Amino acid sequence: MGVQAEVYPLIKIQPPLSRRGIGPGLIIVSGRNLQDSLADNAVTQTLDPQPRKKWAEEGYTVADVRVDNVLSPQRAYEIKQQLVEAVERLGQVKECQGEEVGLVDMLHPTRIITIGKLTNHILVS
Numbered sequence: 001m002g003v004q005a006e007v008y009p010l011i012k013i014q015p016p017l018s019r020r021g022i023g024p025g026l027i028i029v030s031g032r033n034l035q036d037s038l039a040d041n042a043v044t045q046t047l048d049p050q051p052r053k054k055w056a057e058e059g060y061t062v063a064d065v066r067v068d069n070v071l072s073p074q075r076a077y078e079i080k081q082q083l084v085e086a087v088e089r090l091g092q093v094k095e096c097q098g099e100e101v102g103l104v105d106m107l108h109p110t111r112i113i114t115i116g117k118l119t120n121h122i123l124v125s
Helices: 032-037 051-057 073-092
Strands: 005-008 011-014 023-031 061-067 096-105
Touching: 011 051, 011 073, 023 051, 023 073, 051 061, 061 073, 073 096
Parallel strands: 023 061, 023 096
Antiparallel strands: 005 011, 011 061
8 A cells, every 4th residue: 555656657646545545546637847846755835745645645546647738639639548548547556446537637727628437438628
């Protein structure tokens, strides 16, 4: 429990850090600059941990998907592929419970990302 695994260069998986050690899947879409500038143990202006760790402490199995701010048709396709990869990897984590996966988009609050039960139903617009 609690060991991070590097998946795709821009996707990090974090098993739950709660006492139960199991929990539902959650994908966090965040910016590269936010994550690159804040090392996991960096001192920041807030006492809150990074979102990946924060949600893992709440009992979620987290896939942190890092994207840049530019959204072109090609980049939208790449983001979809990253989300597909994240969903597939969450399904391989023994601590991840349930068939549905939640999503938090911290970088683009106006972007609509829909994830169905099947990974081929991901739409980025």
